[in-house]
Amino acid sequence: MKHRFFHEAISKINKKEDRLTMKPSKIIEESYSMTLLLKDLLSELKEFVMNSDFENELQEIDFFKNIKPQILGKLIFYNKVYRMEIACPVPNGKLMLQYFSSKLEQLKKTFKEHTVSSDFYRYYRSNRCDLDDRFFRLGNIEFYSGLNSVAFEMDPQFSxxxxxxxxxxxxxxxxxxxxxxxxxxxxxxxxGDEVSLEAYSKDIYWTDSKNALIELVYALHATGAVSNGRVGITKLAMIFEMAFRIKLGDLHHSFHRMKDRSGSKTYFLDQLTTNLEKYMHKDLD
Structure with a gap:
């Protein structure tokens, strides 16, 4: 019964999002509407959870690791979008671009200084589950570890x-x-025709070396394959980091080490060419 209720809530969100355009001319209205829907849905879930027990530990973990974060995460997102959009000084032009560029820089700074360096972030991104019993069950909040102050504002029966x-x-x-x-x-x-990276990349990971991905990033940049080369190395690398759940570190230092390689300087790209040609010949057989 609980399982069906949870997934019906997610389905309701998906149906609502399918009708969004996310066009600049409509985003204020749409983000506000989504914020209200998600807030009410989260309240319904809280009431349901607090008035009935989980069927087992696995259901409890699934709820706090997958179900609730999907709803709360999108609530935080749409609320932030709404607040950003209503505070934007102009609807278009250079000043608008400067405004959203500053918001992007703030997000990147927070990510670099706080998020990516945390042990929990690496745990979650690596798709581990060995500590789920500690992280995603009620009554296990460890205040002695020095939690963010937001922990004191949470309802321990629902978080x-x-x-x-x-x-x-x-x-x-x-x-x-x-x-x-x-x-x-x-x-x-x-x-409106695009979907979030999170929806597609949850189970996708880079399985070759970091140097291989850095080599690919520089190759795409050098050939102008992404946005005609207008996207900088750092931004392009961050997109790959988010997509493949990996931290590439000092790009420029790694690139200069590649330039000093003996033999081929483009080992990974050479492999790509060789393997693709083999795959093409295989299809022709």
Whole structure:
């Protein structure tokens, strides 16, 4: 019964999002509408959870790791979008681009200084589950570890604290993608046809070396394959980091080490060419 109720809530959100355009001309109205829906839905979930027991530990973990963060994460996201949009000084032009660029820089700074360096972020991004019993069950909040003050504002009967941290990760992923798209006015009218990176990348990971991905990033930049080369190395690398759940570190230092390689300087790209040609010949057999 609980399982069905939870997933009906997610389905309701998905149906509502399918009707969104996310066009600049409509985003204030749509983000406000989504904020109200998600707030009410979260209240319904809280009442339901507090008035009935979980069927087992796995259901409790699934709720606080996957169900609630999807709803709370999107609530945080749409509320932030609404607040940003109503505070935007002008609807278009250079001043608008400067405004959203500053918001993107703030998000990146927070990510670098606080999020990516946390042990929990690495735990969640690596899709681990060995500590889920500690992170996503009620009554396990460890105040002695030095938690963010938001933990004291949470209802301990409806939060494990770490469900909030997952919600913030989801929210930041969505906001990052939104800001990137908002900064490209040529694609503004196409936003309604796009979906969040989080929805597609949850189970996708980079499985080759970091140097291989850095090599690919520089190759795409050098050939102008992304936005005609107008996207900088750092921004392009961050997109790949978010997509493949990996931290690339000092790009420029790694790139200069590649330049000093003996033999081929483009080992990974050479492999790509060789393997693709083999795959093509295989299809012809």
């Amino acid at each position: 494990t604290y770490y469900d909030y941290k997952v919600s913030r990760i989801i929210s930041d992923d969505l906001l990052y993608q939104y800001l990137l798209r908002r900064l490209d006015p040529d694609d503004a009218e196409k936003l």
